[in-house]
Amino acid sequence: MTDTTQGAMPPFHLAFPVHSLAAARAFYGDLLGCPEGRSSPEWVDFNFYGHQIVAHLSPDEAGHRATNAVDGDAVPVRHFGVVLSMQQWDALADKLKGAGTKFVIEPHIRFKGEVGEQATMFFLDPSGNAVEIKAFANMASLFAK
Template sequence: MSNILHLAIPAGDLKKTMVFYTDVLGCKIGNGEEGRWQDINFWGNELTLHQSEEALPSVRHDVDMGAVLVPHFGIHLEQDDFDALKDRIAAAGLDYIDEPYRRFKGDKYEQETFFISDPNNNVLEIKTMKNPEVLWPEG
């Protein structure tokens, strides 16, 4: 095991939030403490959801596609996995914060991205890169 990101966030109602991460996003359950916190496998990274009363504050920052919510976290997916996740979001009847949008068209960094929130209003950005190899070039 190496270079795994760990992130812990307030989850609000832990049971409700777990349904979002497991049923909609397809994440697997890891270690946990009933009613207090739960680790999930967030595409190879450890996301710890904490039962909480609070939610993270957020503000919008201007980028090329408009004003995006910060803080946010997310994942880069292969196109097929990205499309399958959009299908699961639609099947669950969830709304996007920011609809799927293609950024940097015709550029080496071309990508499709969308923003969605979990039940505690933690903001996630999910994206797929047309050329994922350009993200972290060798050297």
């Protein structure tokens, strides 16, 4: 659902478990470039491309555990991410490759030639939480069937 009064989607909020706030700061803040917001000894906010994500210290809950098949890939069931422009996606893929990021699913085009064709990549944060970054050449196909 979009906020038609302002013509843009409202930001989402997501809280997720991590084993270390220092590692979360290094990953989300330093590597992904997400500015830090409020924090406490048990959690830290990040601006994830205009959305509020919150890393909560909870070592026993962190990480993904299951996958489902999607267009030939074993996609982590529990994951979150963002949809970027193709230019932003390409730049981030290059940055992550340059930093030696180990991908769960290498950057590639999924559903090639089909409705919903998209660029996608999956990687894990230091706590094992799966993150997906995707992009569409045609953003209108984001919800296309």
